[in-house]
Amino acid sequence: xxxxxxxxxxxxxxxxxxxxxxxxxxxxxxxxxxxxxxxxxxxxxxxxxxxxxxxxxxxxxxxxxxxxxxxxxxxxxxxxxxxxxxxxxxxxxxxxxxxxxxxxxxxxxxxxxxxxxxxxxxxxxxxxxxxxxxxxxxxxxxxxxxxxxxxxxxxxxxxxxxxxxxxxxxxxxxxxxxxxxxxxxxxxxxxxxxxxxxxxxxxxxxxxxxxxxxxxxxxxxxxxxxxxxxxxxxxxxxxxxxxxxxxxxxxxxxxxxxxxxxxxxxxxxxxxxxxxxxxxxxxxxxxxxxxxxxxxxxxxxxxxxxxxxxxxxxxxxxxx
Amino acid sequence: xxxxxxxxxxxxxxxxxxxxxxxxxxxxxxxxxxxxxxxxxxxxxxxxxxxxxxxxxxxxxxxxxxxxxxxxxxxxxxxxxxxxxxxxxxxxxxxxxxxxxxxxxxxxxxxxxxxxxxxxxxxxxxxxxxxxxxxxxxxxxxxxxxxxxxxxxxxxxxxxxxxxxxxxxxxxxxxxxxxxxxxxxxxxxxxxx
Numbered sequence: 001x002x003x004x005x006x007x008x009x010x011x012x013x014x015x016x017x018x019x020x021x022x023x024x025x026x027x028x029x030x031x032x033x034x035x036x037x038x039x040x041x042x043x044x045x046x047x048x049x050x051x052x053x054x055x056x057x058x059x060x061x062x063x064x065x066x067x068x069x070x071x072x073x074x075x076x077x078x079x080x081x082x083x084x085x086x087x088x089x090x091x092x093x094x095x096x097x098x099x100x101x102x103x104x105x106x107x108x109x110x111x112x113x114x115x116x117x118x119x120x121x122x123x124x125x126x127x128x129x130x131x132x133x134x135x136x137x138x139x140x141x142x143x144x145x146x147x148x149x150x151x152x153x154x155x156x157x158x159x160x161x162x163x164x165x166x167x168x169x170x171x172x173x174x175x176x177x178x179x180x181x182x183x184x185x186x187x188x189x190x191x192x193x194x195x196x197x198x199x200x201x202x203x204x205x206x207x208x209x210x211x212x213x214x215x216x217x218x219x220x221x222x223x224x225x226x227x228x229x230x231x232x233x234x235x236x237x238x239x240x241x242x243x244x245x246x247x248x249x250x251x252x253x254x255x256x257x258x259x260x261x262x263x264x265x266x267x268x269x270x271x272x273x274x275x276x277x278x279x280x281x282x283x284x285x286x287x288x289x290x291x292x293x294x295x296x297x298x299x300x301x302x303x304x305x306x307x308x309x310x311x312x313x314x315x316x317x318x319x320x
Numbered sequence: 321x322x323x324x325x326x327x328x329x330x331x332x333x334x335x336x337x338x339x340x341x342x343x344x345x346x347x348x349x350x351x352x353x354x355x356x357x358x359x360x361x362x363x364x365x366x367x368x369x370x371x372x373x374x375x376x377x378x379x380x381x382x383x384x385x386x387x388x389x390x391x392x393x394x395x396x397x398x399x400x401x402x403x404x405x406x407x408x409x410x411x412x413x414x415x416x417x418x419x420x421x422x423x424x425x426x427x428x429x430x431x432x433x434x435x436x437x438x439x440x441x442x443x444x445x446x447x448x449x450x451x452x453x454x455x456x457x458x459x460x461x462x463x464x465x466x467x468x469x470x471x472x473x474x475x476x477x478x479x480x481x482x483x484x485x486x487x488x489x490x491x492x493x494x495x496x497x498x499x500x501x502x503x504x505x506x507x508x509x510x511x512x513x
Binding site: 087090091094097098099101102103104145242244 | 351355358362441442445448449452453456457459460463464
C-alpha cells in the first residue's frame with residue numbers, strides 16, 4: 001500500500017515535469033488541456049518515461065548490490081558454516097540456521113559481522129533466496145545465546161515477511177522523489193527567468209513546485225516511518241511466534257536500550273564517524289535515534305523509525 | 321442473452337475459486353509432507369553429528385590419556401635416575417617430556433579450540449544446536465499441519481475438500497509425545513546432579 005503511494009507520488013512528479021515542459025512549448029494552451037493530452041497520449045510524456053526509467057534502473061542496481069550498499073562505510077566480514085573463527089561466531093551461525101528451520105525458510109541468508117561496539121543488527125536483500133543479516137560485534141558479545149536467537153528470529157521475520165525488499169524499494173523511491181523535486185525546484189528557481197511572466201498557468205506550476213519542495217520530504221518521511229514502524233511490530237511478533245517465548249526478545253531489547261543509555265555519547269560518535277549510516281537506519285533492529293543518537297538530534301518519539309521500546313515490549317506482551 | 325452471459329461469468333468465477341482453493345490446499349499438503357521429512361533430516365543429522373562427536377572426543381581422550389601416561393612414566397624415570405645420581409639419564413627423560421609437550425603444543429596450535437574448556441563449550445554448543453534444530457523442525461511441522469487443518473475445515477474449503485476427498489483430504493497427525501506414561505515421565509523429570 002505504502003509502496004503504491006510512493007509509486008504514484010513518483011509518477012505524479014514525472015508528470016509534473018512533462019506539464020512544465022509542455023507548458024513552455026505551448027504557452028497558449030490551458031494546463032487542463034495539456035494534462036489531458038499527456039494522459040491520453042496525444043502528447044508523449046517523455047519526462048515521465050525518463051524518470052520511471054531512472055527509477056527502474058536504480059531499483060535494479062539496488063537489488064543487485066544490496067549487500068554492498070547496506071554495508072557501505074563499515075568494516076565487516078562474512079561468516080559461513082565453515083569459517084567461524086570462534087565459538088561466538090559459530091553460535092551466531094547456528095542460531096540463524098535454527099530459526100531458519102523454525103521459519104521453514106528454504107535458504108540460509110548470508111551472515112555478516114560488523115566490527116563496531118554499538119549493539120545493532122539488520123536484515124536486507126531482495127528475496128528469501130538473496131538475503132543477508134548483519135550484526136555488530138557489540139551485539140554478538142553482549143547478548144547470550146537465547147537473546148541472539150531472538151534477534152535473529154526478528155531479522156528472519158523481516159526476511160520472511162519480505163520487508164527487506166519493501167524497505168529497499170521504499171527508500172530508493174523516497175530518495176529519488178526528493179532528488180527529482182530538488183532538481184525541479186532549483187531548475188525553476190534559476191532557469192525560470194526566461195519563461196513568460198504574463199502566463200497564468202506558469203505561476204500555478206511554480207507555486208505547486210515550491211509547495212511540493214517543502215511538503216514532499218515531510219510526506220516521504222511520514223510514509224517511511226509508518227512503513228518501518230508497522231514492520232518492526234510485525235517482525236517482533238514473528239520472532240515471538242518462532243521462539244514461542246517473548247522473554248529472550250524482551251531481554252535483548254532491554255539490554256540494547258540500557259547499553260545505549262549507558263554509552264550514549266560514545267556510540268553517538270561511533271555512528272557519526274561511520275559514513276553512510278543513513279542507508280541502514282530503517283533496517284536496524286534498534287533505531288539509534290531513539291536513544292538520542294542522531295546527527296540532527298531530532299530524537300522525539302514521533303520522528304523515530306522504530307516504535308518506543310516500551311510500546312514494543314507491551315506489544316509482545318512483556319511487562320517488566 | 322445477457323442472462324446466459326451472466327451465468328457463464330458466474331460459472332467461470334466459481335471454477336476459478338475452486339481451482340484456487342484446490343491449488344492452495346495442494347501446496348499446503350506438500351508443505352506438511354516436506355516439513356515431516358525435515359524432522360527426519362534433523363534426526364539423521366543428530367545421529368551423524370553425535371556419532372562423529374563421540375568419535376572425536378574418544379580419540380582425543382585416548383590421545384590425552386596415553387600422553388599423560390607417557391609423561392608420568394618419563395617423569396618417574398627422570399626422578400629415579402636423579403635419585404641414582406644419573407644426571408644424563410634424568411636430562412634425557414626430561415627432554416623427552418619437553419618433546420611430548422611441544423608436540424602437544426603443535427596439536428593445540430593446529431586446533432586452537434582444542435583446549436579442554438573451549439572443547440567442552442563447543443561440544444555443548446553443538447548439542448544445543450542439534451537439539452534446537454530438531455525441536456524447531458517439529459514445531460515447523462506442527463505449524464504447517466495447523467495451517468492445513470484450519471484451511472481444510474473452514475467453510476467453503478470444506479465443501480471442495482469433500483468433492484476431491486482423495487486428493488485433498490489427509491489426516492496429518494501433530495507431532496506429540498506418544499503414551500500418557502511417556503508424557504508423565506517427561507513432566508516429572510528433574511535434573512539430578
